[in-house]
Amino acid sequence: MKYKQKMKMNQRIEQITESTLVVGADIAKELHVARAIDFRGIEIANECVFSNNNTGFEALLLWMKELQEITGKTQVILGVEPTGHYWFTLAEFLQQHGIKLVLVNPHHVNRTKELEDNSPTKNDYKDAKVIADLVRNG
Secondary structure, three states: OOOOHHHHHHHHOOOOOOOOOEEEOOOOOEEEEEEOOOOOOOOOOOOOEEEHHHHHHHHHHHHHHHHHHHHHHOOOEEEEOOOOOHHHHHHHHHHHHHEEEEEHHHHHHHHHHHHHOOOOOOOOOHHHHHHHHHHHHH
């Protein structure tokens, strides 16, 4: 790995600390699935299924704030796989509310999902966890 690439990777990894709530969201046309982990990759709570509209985004925001209160996390980083155009409105909503959004390469998600359970099957719940893990690992 070239030095500049290694430095970028290190900078991304350094963003994830003990005080970071890492959320991965699998984006779809109507319903999204979000899962939250800590800096070690331990799942913090049950998933959050939310609609692709303002009401759903508010539900996601409330879920993340509740997790922050329960766990004492002060920072949230949410990762999405930018396939299609359905993530645009969520990205705008998160930006308005000061939540850091990270885009995860769809190719990396596809290559990594088999590591989770030794199966390449597509599943919104599984994909959300894979996305969160990829964000955590830089």
